[in-house]
Amino acid sequence: MxxxxxxxxxxxxxxxxxxxxxxxxxxxxxxxxxxxxxxxxxxxxxxxxxxxxxxxxxxxxxxxxxxxxxxxxxxxxxxxxxxxxxxxxxxxxxxxxxxxxxxxxxxxxxxxxxxxxxxxxxxxxxxxxxxxxxxxxxxxxxxxxxxxxxxxxxxxxxxxxxxxxxxxxxxxxxxxxxxxxxxxxxxxxxxxxxxxxxxxxxxxxxxGDWTGKDVRPPELTPPVKGSTHLDKDTTQTQIVIGYPSVPFGHPEYYAALGAVQVLSGGMGARLFTEVREKRGLCYSVSANYQTFKQVAGILCYAGTTTERAQETLDVTIGELRRLADGVSDDEVQRVRAGLKSSVIMQEESTSSRAGALASDWYYLGRVRSMEEIHDAIESLSPTSILDHVRKHPPRDFTIVTLGKNALQLPTK
The missing domain is CATH 3.30.830.10 (Metalloenzyme, LuxS/M16 peptidase-like)
Incomplete structure (x- = not known):
């Protein structure tokens, strides 16, 4: 229908x-x-x-x-x-x-x-x-x-x-x-x-007779960027890695979303497999896409022990950089399946649809049809995701850690 x-x-x-x-x-x-x-x-x-x-x-x-x-x-x-x-x-x-x-x-x-x-x-x-x-x-x-x-x-x-x-x-x-x-x-x-x-x-x-003042969007100033460590006497270390991406509405938005899903789209995704399952480095690891109108970014989180924190950071950064080496057909198939599943569940929820309508209108000035979203997901391929990653590689990292010991950060 x-x-x-x-x-x-x-x-x-x-x-x-x-x-x-x-x-x-x-x-x-x-x-x-x-x-x-x-x-x-x-x-x-x-x-x-x-x-x-x-x-x-x-x-x-x-x-x-x-x-x-x-x-x-x-x-x-x-x-x-x-x-x-x-x-x-x-x-x-x-x-x-x-x-x-x-x-x-x-x-x-x-x-x-x-x-x-x-x-x-x-x-x-x-x-x-x-x-x-x-x-x-x-x-x-x-x-x-x-x-x-x-x-x-x-x-x-x-x-x-x-x-x-x-x-x-x-x-x-x-x-x-x-x-x-x-x-x-x-x-x-x-x-x-x-x-x-x-x-x-x-x-x-x-x-209809509601009135109010014009609300001007805030003027943005450049971010602090850089990396820092928050000292806390605890047996756990929290690690967050951020890097820029393309905002919602950009022609490569779905490719950016696909790249994040390759990293963190379930238990078969790279971060869970390489950082947690194979090496047992952390109890939690994930990557999430976040966006505003003008800017967007990928924020990766890992929670680990003090002893394994440095290796967790190193392996996670390595997996981010390894995206540019290629994406397999099987990975893209899983990405498409996961994204389609979330869209189907959204189609059946009035709350999700009401939220999506408002979000689309705010960001795009229009409402995306479900057919448009399905087609965009279906068009994802190893080539489209890899092209995006190579044009917008994980770099210019902002890294924040919290725990007993500061970590050695990547040089670039």
């Missing part, structure tokens, strides 16, 4: 997307609001995370408990998450409950209470989250990697600092909502058994 994709841009700048899925009884909604942690004021880092906790504590004519009960009465599974560039509001329920769910989301986005009396307790939770980072070495090393690897402020950590959290006030929270919440740049995507015209009309009614 052909996909049913609908799109409408309202006069105030809000974009509405729908993928109608006749074969399901559920539906999911996804709001992307351009209000991520890159918009934290420099002296109030962590503000967006605190704001995201506050925004659902009462909205419209409902206090916090009444809002929670209203969501529960609709069977609305929901969450809020802080990204670098966006605040994401997500909900999933029976398709027939989408109109009532959208009414609740309209109150949350447009008329949150942001109760001042709860700010101290929310800040206390934020401080606990920050302090817990010291007990999570993998998360801690990733925070430092992102800070060094991405152009600022893209690598900014959502948690902030103890001092910056202390400076956040009720006025800070309200000023942030006034400055960053509005229709321009906001994307509402819906996927499920939902009719287009009633949805469009309801969104016009709920959000």
């Amino acid at each position: 052909a996909q049913q994709i609908f799109q409408h841009s309202f006069a105030n700048g809000l974009t509405l997307l729908l993928e109608r899925m006749d074969h399901v009884r559920s539906a999911a909604v996804n709001f992307l609001v351009p209000a991520g942690c890159v918009y934290d004021p420099p002296d109030e880092l962590g503000l967006v995370s605190i704001f995201s906790d506050m925004i659902t504590r009462g909205a419209g004519d409902r206090d916090s408990r009444a809002l929670t009960l209203a969501m529960d009465s609709l069977g609305l599974d929901h969450s809020e998450s802080v990204g670098q560039l966006h605040l994401r509001f997500w909900g999933s329920t029976l398709a027939r409950n989408i109109p009532s769910s959208l009414e609740l989301f309209a109150d949350i986005l447009r008329h949150p209470h942001l109760p001042a009396e709860e700010l101290d307790s929310v800040k206390a939770l934020a401080l606990q989250d920050l302090q817990a980072l010291e007990d999570e070495p993998r998360a801690k090393v990733m925070v430092e990697m992102r800070r060094r690897f991405w152009p600022a402020p893209l690598g900014q950590d959502r948690r902030g600092t103890e001092a910056s959290i202390g400076r956040i006030t009720e006025k800070s929270i309200r000023d942030f909502h006034d400055a960053h919440f509005g229709p321009r740049g906001t994307i509402l995507s819906v996927a499920g058994n939902v009719e287009w015209l009633p949805l469009r009309d309801q969104v016009e009614k709920l959000f």
Whole structure:
């Protein structure tokens, strides 16, 4: 059955997307609001995370408990998450409950209470989250990697600092909502058994008179780059290796994704086989593709013991460089199978489809069809992946380690 994709841009700048899925009884909604942690004021880092906790504590004519009960009465599974560039509001329920769910989301986005009396307790939770980072070495090393690897402020950590959290006030929270919440740049995507015209009309009614200030994307400054070691008296060593790649939307995007899958696309992939299975060097090893509009990168992680850390780093770097020596037909067949499997599972999930609609629109200004994605995956070959790797080889590494001993880093 052909996909049913609908799109409408309202006069105030809000974009509405729908993928109608006749074969399901559920539906999911996804709001992307351009209000991520890159918009934290420099002296109030962590503000967006605190704001995201506050925004659902009462909205419209409902206090916090009444809002929670209203969501529960609709069977609305929901969450809020802080990204670098966006605040994401997500909900999933029976398709027939989408109109009532959208009414609740309209109150949350447009008329949150942001109760001042709860700010101290929310800040206390934020401080606990920050302090817990010291007990999570993998998360801690990733925070430092992102800070060094991405152009600022893209690598900014959502948690902030103890001092910056202390400076956040009720006025800070309200000023942030006034400055960053509005229709321009906001994307509402819906996927499920939902009719287009009633949805469009309801969104016009709920959000058509929504106004707000223009949110300018942050100016990017060059990344810190370089490598560093975080000293910690522990028996484990955390290793993260980053290198540049092509961003989503680039003609070689799928080839870049294929190269990462060769490295880390399952238990038969190279990193798991060579670093863990054959040599027993580490308990965890992976490579992941990450992207923004302008820049992208591959971040590789390995967790190992102090004694085997140097060999783990050396072998991992060796496997990254060995990509340029060639990719086999069997490897590409496994890559295609893995990517197709993930696409098929996404096709069957309203939540995944709602998220993909918004992501495609943000990055590309259009929605990719499933046929386009399938064709791109099917076109992957040893030659296309190898050509990409040779044009964009793993190099210019940023390396961050955490553990008892600093490691000897590659010279280039």
